[in-house]
Structures are given as structure tokens and as C-alpha cells.
Amino acid sequence: MVAPEVTTDLTPKTAKGNRTRALLKASAREVFGRQGFKSARVSDITAGASMSSGIFYRYYADKDAVRDELLSDLLKDVVAFARDSWDPNDPLRSVLRTTEKYFTFYRDNRDLYKIMIEVAQHEDQVRVKWVAAREEFYRRIGRMLRRAQDQGVGRRDMDPDLAAALLGGMTEYYAYMWFVEERSSEVDIPTVAREVTNLWAYGAFSSDTSSGGPHE
Amino acid sequence: MVAPEVTTDLTPKTAKGNRTRALLKASAREVFGRQGFKSARVSDITAGASMSSGIFYRYYADKDAVRDELLSDLLKDVVAFARDSWDPNDPLRSVLRTTEKYFTFYRDNRDLYKIMIEVAQHEDQVRVKWVAAREEFYRRIGRMLRRAQDQGVGRRDMDPDLAAALLGGMTEYYAYMWFVEERSSEVDIPTVAREVTNLWAYGAFSSDTSSGGPHE
Amino acid sequence: MVAPEVTTDLTPKTAKGNRTRALLKASAREVFGRQGFKSARVSDITAGASMSSGIFYRYYADKDAVRDELLSDLLKDVVAFARDSWDPNDPLRSVLRTTEKYFTFYRDNRDLYKIMIEVAQHEDQVRVKWVAAREEFYRRIGRMLRRAQDQGVGRRDMDPDLAAALLGGMTEYYAYMWFVEERSSEVDIPTVAREVTNLWAYGAFSSDTSSGGPHE
Amino acid sequence: MVAPEVTTDLTPKTAKGNRTRALLKASAREVFGRQGFKSARVSDITAGASMSSGIFYRYYADKDAVRDELLSDLLKDVVAFARDSWDPNDPLRSVLRTTEKYFTFYRDNRDLYKIMIEVAQHEDQVRVKWVAAREEFYRRIGRMLRRAQDQGVGRRDMDPDLAAALLGGMTEYYAYMWFVEERSSEVDIPTVAREVTNLWAYGAFSSDTSSGGPHE
DNA sequence: GATGAATGAGCATTCATTCAT
DNA sequence: CATGAATGAATGCTCATTCAT
Numbered sequence: 001m002v003a004p005e006v007t008t009d010l011t012p013k014t015a016k017g018n019r020t021r022a023l024l025k026a027s028a029r030e031v032f033g034r035q036g037f038k039s040a041r042v043s044d045i046t047a048g049a050s051m052s053s054g055i056f057y058r059y060y061a062d063k064d065a066v067r068d069e070l071l072s073d074l075l076k077d078v079v080a081f082a083r084d085s086w087d088p089n090d091p092l093r094s095v096l097r098t099t100e101k102y103f104t105f106y107r108d109n110r111d112l113y114k115i116m117i118e119v120a121q122h123e124d125q126v127r128v129k130w131v132a133a134r135e136e137f138y139r140r141i142g143r144m145l146r147r148a149q150d151q152g153v154g155r156r157d158m159d160p161d162l163a164a165a166l167l168g169g170m171t172e173y174y175a176y177m178w179f180v181e182e183r184s185s186e187v188d189i190p191t192v193a194r195e196v197t198n199l200w201a202y203g204a205f206s207s208d209t210s211s212g213g214p215h216e
Numbered sequence: 217m218v219a220p221e222v223t224t225d226l227t228p229k230t231a232k233g234n235r236t237r238a239l240l241k242a243s244a245r246e247v248f249g250r251q252g253f254k255s256a257r258v259s260d261i262t263a264g265a266s267m268s269s270g271i272f273y274r275y276y277a278d279k280d281a282v283r284d285e286l287l288s289d290l291l292k293d294v295v296a297f298a299r300d301s302w303d304p305n306d307p308l309r310s311v312l313r314t315t316e317k318y319f320t321f322y323r324d325n326r327d328l329y330k331i332m333i334e335v336a337q338h339e340d341q342v343r344v345k346w347v348a349a350r351e352e353f354y355r356r357i358g359r360m361l362r363r364a365q366d367q368g369v370g371r372r373d374m375d376p377d378l379a380a381a382l383l384g385g386m387t388e389y390y391a392y393m394w395f396v397e398e399r400s401s402e403v404d405i406p407t408v409a410r411e412v413t414n415l416w417a418y419g420a421f422s423s424d425t426s427s428g429g430p431h432e
Numbered sequence: 433m434v435a436p437e438v439t440t441d442l443t444p445k446t447a448k449g450n451r452t453r454a455l456l457k458a459s460a461r462e463v464f465g466r467q468g469f470k471s472a473r474v475s476d477i478t479a480g481a482s483m484s485s486g487i488f489y490r491y492y493a494d495k496d497a498v499r500d501e502l503l504s505d506l507l508k509d510v511v512a513f514a515r516d517s518w519d520p521n522d523p524l525r526s527v528l529r530t531t532e533k534y535f536t537f538y539r540d541n542r543d544l545y546k547i548m549i550e551v552a553q554h555e556d557q558v559r560v561k562w563v564a565a566r567e568e569f570y571r572r573i574g575r576m577l578r579r580a581q582d583q584g585v586g587r588r589d590m591d592p593d594l595a596a597a598l599l600g601g602m603t604e605y606y607a608y609m610w611f612v613e614e615r616s617s618e619v620d621i622p623t624v625a626r627e628v629t630n631l632w633a634y635g636a637f638s639s640d641t642s643s644g645g646p647h648e
Numbered sequence: 649m650v651a652p653e654v655t656t657d658l659t660p661k662t663a664k665g666n667r668t669r670a671l672l673k674a675s676a677r678e679v680f681g682r683q684g685f686k687s688a689r690v691s692d693i694t695a696g697a698s699m700s701s702g703i704f705y706r707y708y709a710d711k712d713a714v715r716d717e718l719l720s721d722l723l724k725d726v727v728a729f730a731r732d733s734w735d736p737n738d739p740l741r742s743v744l745r746t747t748e749k750y751f752t753f754y755r756d757n758r759d760l761y762k763i764m765i766e767v768a769q770h771e772d773q774v775r776v777k778w779v780a781a782r783e784e785f786y787r788r789i790g791r792m793l794r795r796a797q798d799q800g801v802g803r804r805d806m807d808p809d810l811a812a813a814l815l816g817g818m819t820e821y822y823a824y825m826w827f828v829e830e831r832s833s834e835v836d837i838p839t840v841a842r843e844v845t846n847l848w849a850y851g852a853f854s855s856d857t858s859s860g861g862p863h864e
Numbered sequence: 865g866a867t868g869a870a871t872g873a874g875c876a877t878t879c880a881t882t883c884a885t
Numbered sequence: 886c887a888t889g890a891a892t893g894a895a896t897g898c899t900c901a902t903t904c905a906t
């Protein structure tokens with residue numbers, strides 16, 4: 001006979017419980033963002049919420065659990081983002097808009113991205129989901145590029161999937177350097193978004209399309 | 217009470233010592249690459265070299281010391297790489313060649329890159345050097361793009377420094393996904409290098425130059 | 433990466449905590465006294481209090497911290513002792529009383545004295561305070577001897593400061609041999625105190641004063 | 649059958665060997681004196697003699713062995729010192745001479761005394777010998793005091809053995825503070841020796857003897 | 865004899881997690 | 886619900902000592 005799992009129910013039963021849980025989660029986000037996940041102690045999280053250390057385990061099974069919840073939130077948003085539709089009639093406008101939104105999103109979630117990147121180096125579970133979310137992104141871009149080729153506005157000699165990963169990664173990595181590594185930069189989001197879009201426009205789309213490109 | 221002598225000399229004095237040190241270094245590289253730096257124990261390193269744990273400290277002050285030596289090696293190579301000259305007369309050929317070489321280099325040092333990226337998240341010392349090496353890269357690219365603009369072959373409406381970081385980062389990040397994250401990919405280095413070069417060619421250089429571009 | 437919070441509060445928060453801390457301190461005193469500070473392990477201390485090793489660090493930063501607390505306690509008492517006033521009208525009676533009190537005090541704190549002496553060999557911090565406390569003692573004695581000379585009852589050809597250190601040290605060292613080294617001795621405190629006082633009386637005070645001396 | 653003790657012979661067989669051994673011993677004395685016995689590493693000793701660490705065990709069984717040899721040397725000298733005869737006809741002159749010689753001896757061996765005191769806190773073997781040597785001293789003094797009483801020049805109401813330990817310890821402890829603790833002191837050996845002798849003269853000997861006392 | 869490489873036991877300290885109140 | 890006390894496994898590092906050359 002299997003020993004009965006003594007699974008303690010971690011769901012808050014009261015409004016106060018909900019609040020405590022939320023405070024712990026917020027503190028975890030802040031502490032992880034500041035110190036990194038590995039060097040953050042559970043007691044740092046509880047201290048950040050002005051609580052006693054034991055209470056943490058009333059709401060989370062362990063340290064990994066908060067982390068996973070925070071990263072799940074981020075991944076959900078990222079996936080939703082990736083699924084945002086592009087306007088097939090004006091792909092470059094879509095690129096510009098999406099790029100701007102993307103940078104804004106990344107900036108607002110820089111702490112979570114930082115955690116994600118740190119954790120993904122070790123935790124296969126996390127990395128797999130993280131990679132999957134990005135692949136989804138690239139697939140979308142690839143589809144758009146292919147459609148552009150079909151419509152005669154995409155550069156002929158281009159591997160759409162490869163170019164998608166390259167161009168998508170370009171944006172993502174710039175955001176990383178900018179907001180996570182805090183690369184000093186004089187530029188603002190619209191400026192970078194325009195440069196990105198131009199690189200896409202000239203790099204991936206036929207030059208004759210570029211007449212309607214976003215470059216000033 | 218005067219503190220005991222701290223000037224322990226860690227240099228190997230014999231050929232055997234050199235061999236041992238090299239074995240430890242190699243084992244460290246392998247262990248860090250496999251388990252990550254933080255979760256690697258010193259005893260993992262010595263066990264990997266079939267030695268007793270104490271011997272490690274005969275050659276390295278601590279766990280950080282091997283790591284730093286490994287990363288210094290990589291950084292030295294990276295910086296040398298960044299300083300490799302471009303052929304000003306045929307920038308696109310240079311891009312193609314450099315990109316191919318870069319991917320090859322990254323692939324051969326994937327384990328060190330993995331360590332570098334992991335460690336740079338926590339260690340300011342390391343991150344600063346790592347960022348500096350990349351900036352050097354981008355500065356070089358920026359200079360090349362500016363020269364191209366001066367010569368009338370670079371796209372006019374382009375911020376050379378911004379574009380440099382974007383294009384440079386694009387290559388780097390693809391290499392990361394490919395070799396460190398082991399993104400499954402059907403492509404080979406020449407193929408990716410050609411696509412990268414085309415994106416540079418069309419994205420950053422005037423279209424009239426592109427007649428001599430590397431796309432088949 | 434910002435270093436994690438280091439401001440761990442080591443203060444007990446509950447009555448139970450206070451009790452635990454006190455038990456650990458008592459155990460440390462006993463263990464240090466028995467095995468000496470250097471060879472005492474933290475786990476010896478916790479084992480002596482029937483606790484797990486980790487709890488020690490809830491209340492003390494490290495092994496040195498308990499030691500310092502114990503020695504501070506002793507030093508505080510010693511300094512207070514040194515400041516006890518002498519009766520200027522009857523210096524020899526003061527010597528007798530003080531000597532008796534001193535031996536009693538030393539005997540009751542023999543374990544702490546043992547630790548102090550051991551530690552003072554290595555730790556400059558401790559030695560300095562320890563020496564300072566003794567110097568305070570000697571200064572006091574010196575003042576008394578000088579006053580005796582002024583009043584015509586102190587031996588003329590005496591360097592009061594030198595004699596003070598000699599006479600003060602004589603008492604201290606006898607206490608050390610007696611209670612720390614456990615020199616077998618048939619005598620009791622009053623007997624030794626009387627002999628000490630006589631040596632002071634005849635050695636430092638003019639013989640004509642000695643008529644009122646404490647020797648039976 | 650008892651397993652045969654594989655006792656390696658540690659006696660030097662050559663002149664060079666003798667020299668090496670002596671150098672190691674000298675280095676040990678210096679290193680112990682500087683860093684203390686416990687914190688001195690065997691490799692500090694060999695390094696101090698510009699030799700490799702392994703050689704140490706060619707001449708000494710272990711770290712304790714050199715220490716014991718050094719302390720044996722000291723103890724032998726101390727015991728010889730204690731056995732030096734006093735001039736029964738002029739005890740105070742003897743006290744003065746012996747005290748001066750004692751301070752000189754202590755000063756010249758301050759490093760060995762320092763080691764002795766440190767080690768005696770832990771090592772029963774050493775402490776026992778050390779205490780025995782001192783007791784021998786005190787016994788001698790006691791005999792002298794008793795003889796003085798018999799001859800009518802010693803203070804009647806004095807316990808000779810007790811006074812011996814007190815007076816002997818006084819000298820010893822002053823030497824310790826002076827030369828080991830390096831108590832800053834303006835005085836020189838003759839001055840202190842004279843004060844010591846006066847304290848003995850007036851403290852232990854009948855006042856009418858003091859006419860021939862050594863005080864100027 | 866001499867060198868320096870190699871071994872491995874020993875100990876302080878950290879911190880996630882559980883428990884008593 | 887909440888507190889903070891208690892547990893104990895885990896690991897980096899030191900250094901006396903032995904060994905191969």
C-alpha cells in the first residue's frame with residue numbers, strides 16, 4: 001500500500017490569506033530581480049514582505065514554486081503576445097507596431113526576463129517552455145515572411161524560417177542587452193523600433209516594397 | 217599575532233604538475249559546461265580528473281579561479297576575433313567570412329560561452345568584461361557601416377551604431393540559440409552565414425551594392 | 433548583482449529563544465574551559481546543549497562571537513573590580529580585603545580566565561583589552577603607593593609604578609597558577625591574602641607603619 | 649604477533665643532513681615565535697628555510713616534534729638556571745644577581761617562552777614539565793627563605809613556601825609582561841632587578857638586615 | 865638527501881524546510 | 886493564520902602527512 005500523500009492544501013482560504021500570498025509573490029519578484037534566484041534566500045522573500053520565514057510554506061511548496069508561478073505568468077503573456085495577429089496587408093507597419101510593443105513589454109518585465117534567463121540555464125523544465133514560446137514567435141514571423149514571398153514582396157533568396165529566427169532574435173537580444181544588462185543607450189524605443197523595422201524591410205522584403213517603408 | 221604567510225605559490229613546478237593543472241582545468245570546463253558553474257562542486261572537478269579533492273587548491277585559489285581562467289581564455293580569443301580586420305574593399309565578403317568563422321568559433325567554445333553567460337548574470341566583474349568585448353565588436357561593425365555610408369554604399373537613413381548592435385547581436389544570439397540552447401536546426405554554418413550576410417547586405421547596404429552580394 | 437541582505441538579526445525574539453541562547457552560552461563557557469577555545473568545535477557547544485549544530489548561528493555570528501561575549505563579560509567585571517575604591521586611611525586593610533576578593537573572583541571565573549589567557553596569545557583585539565584592564569589595576573596601585581609615599585608611610589626608595597606592576601602581577605600570577613594551572617596547594621584564600629598583604633606591607637610601606645599591619 | 653614498527657630513522661647521517669636539520673629547527677623557532685605554534689604551518693617552516701615541505705619529515709616525526717625539541721632546550725636551561733646556587737652568606741646579593749640574570753635570559757628566549765606559554769595551555773605533557781621547572785625554582789627560593797628565618801634574618805611571620813611562590817612568580821610574570829606581551833616600559837633590567845630585590849629584602853627579610861640591602 | 869605532488873580527514877557555515885506554540 | 890525556533894544535510898577549504906621521482 002502506498003503511503004498516503006500528506007498534501008497540505010496551499011490555497012488561501014481567506015481574504016487575508018490571499019493578500020499575504022500576493023505580498024509574498026511580489027516580494028519574491030523583487031528579491032529575485034535584485035539578487036538573482038539562486039542567491040535569494042526564502043528568508044529574504046519573507047523579510048521583504050515583513051513576515052516570518054515559516055509563513056512562506058503556507059502558500060508555496062518551496063522556493064521553486066514561486067519562481068515557477070512568476071515565470072508562468074511571464075510565459076503566458078509572452079505566448080499571448082506571440083499570438084497577436086499581424087496585419088497581412090501592411091506587414092511593415094505590423095513589424096513597427098509589434099516591435100515597439102515588444103520593447104515596452106520587455107522593459108516592464110525586465111526583472112522577470114532576468115529571472116527567466118538565469119533559471120533557464122539550469123532548469124530544463126523552464127528552458128523548454130521558454131524556448132517553445134520563442135519558437136512560436138519565430139514560426140509566426142516565418143509564416144509572415146513566407147506569405148510575403150508568395151505575394152512577391154518578400155526577398156526571393158531567403159529562407160523564411162531562418163530569417164525569422166535571425167530577425168526575431170535580433171529584436172529580442174537587443175531588448176536583453178538594453179533592459180537586463182542595462183547597456184547604456186541614448187536611444188528611445190521608437191527610434192530603435194524604426195531601425196529594426198528598416199532592417200527587416202530592406203533585409204527581408206523586396207526593395208521595391210521599401211518605398212512604403214517606415215524609414216523617415 | 218602576525219597573520220601567516222598568505223603568498224602561497226600556485227604555479228606548478230614540474231611537468232607532472234603542469235599536466236595535473238591542465239587536467240583539472242579541462243575537467244572544470246567539462247563539469248561547468250555540463251552542470252553549470254554554481255551547482256558544480258570542487259569535488260566534481262577533481263573526481264572528473266580522478267584525483268583527490270585537496271589537490272585542486274594546489275593549483276587554484278578557489279572555484280572562482282578556474283572559472284576566471286577559463287573565461288579569460290575565451291575573452292582573449294573573442295577580443296582577438298573582434299580585432300580581426302575587415303576588407304574595406306569588399307565588406308560583404310568580409311561579413312560572410314567573419315560570420316562563418318564566428319559560428320565555427322562559437323560552436324567550438326559552446327561550453328565556455330555557456331559558462332560565461334551563466335556567470336555574467338551574477339558576477340559584475342565578469343559581466344563587465346564580457347560586455348566590453350561585445351561592445352568592441354559592435355564598435356568595429358559601426359565603423360564599417362559608417363565607412364560604407366561615406367562611400368555611398370551604406371543605407372543613408374541608418375544609425376550605424378544602432379544597426380551595428382542590432383546586426384552584431386543578431387549573429388551572436390543565433391549562435392547562442394543554436395549551440396548553447398541546442399536549438400534543433402537542419403541548417404549548416406555556410407547556409408546561416410549566407411542568410412546573415414544577405415540580411416546585412418540588403419538591410420544595411422544600399423541596394424545597388426547588392427548586385428555583388430553573396431546571395432546565390 | 434547586489435549582495436544579499438547581510439543584516440541578519442541575531443536577537444532572540446521569544447522567551448524560549450532567550451533560554452536557548454543562554455544555554456548555548458553556558459555550554460560554550462564549559463566547552464571552552466574544558467577543551468580550550470581553539471580545539472572546541474561549534475558542534476561540541478551545541479551538543480553540550482543537546483541541540484543541532486545549525487541553531488548556534490541563529491544566535492551567534494560565529495565561534496568567535498560567543499567567545500567575545502564571554503570575555504567581554506569577564507573584562508567588564510575585571511574593570512569594575514579595578515575601579516573599586518581603596519580606603520586611603522587604611523591602605524593595608526584595603527590590600528587585604530581586595531586581595532581576598534580578587535582571589536575569590538578569580539576562582540569563580542577560572543574558566544573564563546583560562547579562555548582569556550589562551551585567546552590573548554593570538555588575538556590582538558582581545559590582548560589589547562586584557563592588557564588595558566590590567567594596566568588600569570596597576571595604575572590604581574601606583575597611585576596608592578605614591579600617596580603612601582607622600583604621607584610618609586611609603587618606602588622612599590621605591591618607584592611606585594614599577595612596584596605597582598610587580599606587586600599587582602604577583603597577586604594575579606599566583607591566582608593563575610592556583611586556579612587555572614590548578615597548582616596543588618594546601619593553603620586557603622585568607623592565608624594567601626595575608627601573606628600577600630605582608631609582602632606589600634613590608635615590601636612597599638615603611639616599617640614603622642607595619643605595626644598596624646595585618647600579620648598576626 | 650605485533651606488527652613491526654616501521655620506525656624510520658630520523659637521525660642525520662651526513663654533515664649536510666645536520667645542517668638541514670639545524671636550519672629547520674631555527675626556522676621553526678622563528679616561525680612559531682612570529683605566528684604562534686598553532687597557526688604555523690609546516691610549510692611555513694620549510695619555506696622559512698627555503699626548502700621543500702617534504703623534507704621536514706626526514707628530520708622530525710611531526711610538527712609537535714620540533715616544538716618539543718625547542719621547548720626541551722628551553723626547559724633544560726631553565727632547570728639549570730634554577731639549580732644555580734645562591735650565596736648563603738649574602739642572600740640579597742644573590743637575589744639581585746639572579747634576578748638580573750633571569751631577566752636577561754627571559755629576554756633572550758622570549759620567543760621560546762611565548763611558545764611554551766601558548767602550548768602549555770593545551771598540552772598536558774608540556775604543562776607538567778613547565779610547572780615542574782617552576783616548582784623547582786620556588787622550592788629553592790623557599791629553602792633560602794627558611795634558612796634566612798633560621799638565621800634570624802628572615803621575617804618570622806612568613807610562610808617560606810608561600811612567599812617563595814609569590815616572590816618567584818612576581819619576577820616571572822613581570823618578565824612575561826615585559827618581553828612577551830611587550831609591555832612598553834621605560835625601565836631597564838638593573839632598575840627592575842633592584843626594585844625586585846628591595847621588595848624581597850623588605851618584604852621577606854627582617855628589616856634590620858636591610859641595612860645591607862641593595863637599594864641605593 | 866631533496867623536491868613537490870597527492871591524499872583525505874576535519875570543521876565552519878549556510879539555508880531550505882519543518883515544527884511547536 | 887502567523888511566528889520564529891530548530892533541524893540537518895551539504896560543501897568549500899585547510900593542512901598535516903605520505904609518496905613518487
